[in-house]
Amino acid sequence: MSVLIYAENAAGKFKKSTFEALSYAKAIADQNSTNLIAISIGDVANDELAVLGKYGAEKVLNVANDKLKNFVNQAYASVIAEAAKANGADIVVISNSFSGRGLAPRLGVKLDAGVADGAVALPEQNGGKFTVKKTAFSGKAFAIVELTSQNKIIALAPNAYKVVESGTTAPVEDFNIETKASDFTAMIKDIVRATDKVSLPDAEIVVSAGRGLKGPENWDMIEELADLLGAATACSKPVSDSGWRPHSEHVGQTGIAVSPNLYIAIGISGAIQHLAGVSSSKVIVVINKDAEAPFFKVADYGIVGDAFEVLPKLIAAVKEYKA
Numbered sequence: 001m002s003v004l005i006y007a008e009n010a011a012g013k014f015k016k017s018t019f020e021a022l023s024y025a026k027a028i029a030d031q032n033s034t035n036l037i038a039i040s041i042g043d044v045a046n047d048e049l050a051v052l053g054k055y056g057a058e059k060v061l062n063v064a065n066d067k068l069k070n071f072v073n074q075a076y077a078s079v080i081a082e083a084a085k086a087n088g089a090d091i092v093v094i095s096n097s098f099s100g101r102g103l104a105p106r107l108g109v110k111l112d113a114g115v116a117d118g119a120v121a122l123p124e125q126n127g128g129k130f131t132v133k134k135t136a137f138s139g140k141a142f143a144i145v146e147l148t149s150q151n152k153i154i155a156l157a158p159n160a161y162k163v164v165e166s167g168t169t170a171p172v173e174d175f176n177i178e179t180k181a182s183d184f185t186a187m188i189k190d191i192v193r194a195t196d197k198v199s200l201p202d203a204e205i206v207v208s209a210g211r212g213l214k215g216p217e218n219w220d221m222i223e224e225l226a227d228l229l230g231a232a233t234a235c236s237k238p239v240s241d242s243g244w245r246p247h248s249e250h251v252g253q254t255g256i257a258v259s260p261n262l263y264i265a266i267g268i269s270g271a272i273q274h275l276a277g278v279s280s281s282k283v284i285v286v287i288n289k290d291a292e293a294p295f296f297k298v299a300d301y302g303i304v305g306d307a308f309e310v311l312p313k314l315i316a317a318v319k320e321y322k323a
């Protein structure tokens with residue numbers, strides 16, 4: 001038995017969520033007194049690969065294949081499944097990222113494994129039972145699932161487990177497998193970045209605004225605050241439906257689910273469908289002129305006030321703090 005973790009990269013650099021998944025996988029390997037192997041797919045430099053050792057990987061499998069430079073769901077799932085089989089890994093850990101959510105069910109089928117996606121805590125292993133706490137209903141509830149199969153896939157929710165340094169560097173080995181044409185029925189040919197700003201699903205801080213901002217012309221304040229904080233910008237559904245902001249910023253039940261360390265909600269009422277996508281944020285700050293706005297019920301900090309008065313003061317305070 002061993003544990004395999006898929007170390008996802010973005011443009012050749014490992015993401016924070018990868019180090020979280022790695023630290024989490026290391027803890028599972030320790031729980032089971034077994035070893036932890038990492039697999040990286042794509043174009044990642046050797047010194048970056050070796051860094052995986054710092055967070056617990058004892059060996060890094062490197063799949064450097066031109067066809068696999070960009071993420072291809074079926075092909076990546078095939079490679080990870082083959083690596084799991086070749087290394088006797090019966091637990092595979094991945095991040096519950098965009099790509100991870102595509103990989104998890106495919107890995108489940110290929111490895112005849114039970115899948116726990118959106119895991120938020122280490123598995124409990126008592127009396128032969130293997131249970132995992134995971135988010136359910138877009139973050140509105142938690143479910144405890146029991147994985148009864150021999151092989152298990154766990155996709156760790158972002159920001160659910162802290163990064164822990166536990167080693168030094170890891171040896172890197174090439175892992176080559178024949179790719180099948182049937183794994184390449186849909187391929188990314190080119191990536192065109194829509195923005196240079198922090199990507200919303202990966203952001204540690206999100207500054208989000210709703211209809212309380214009155215119109216798109218008032219988003220300068222939101223962008224200024226976000227830039228100062230190194231945050232991503234987001235919005236409520238009606239804001240993107242009205243064309244004030246792009247749909248890629250819409251968070252909630254029908255939009256992107258985020259779980260940053262800090263979510264600042266400005267002029268958003270806090271409807272259940274919005275909260276579904278943001279309630280697993282670590283700290284929620286709400287700015288709303290209506291003290292009865294439902295968002296205050298889930299807020300860690302709240303400011304009852306007019307955004308047009310509060311925001312300029314907040315921006316000035318952040319500038320002063322950073323000076």
Ligand code: FAD
Nearest residue numbers: 210211212236237252253254267268269273274289290307
């Ligand atoms: P409003 O409800 O209009 O609230 C505006 C808020 O701004 C109010 O609380 C008001 O007090 C405050 N405000 C006004 N002026 C100021 C000011 N000057 N300063 C400070 N505060 C001010 N919504 C989502 O966001 N995401 C989803 O994924 C989503 N999915 C949905 C799915 C379904 C099936 C349905 C039916 C609805 C969905 N909705 C979703 C819509 C959701 O129900 C709400 O209508 C929406 O979230 C409200 O957006 P809002 O808070 O920006 O606007």
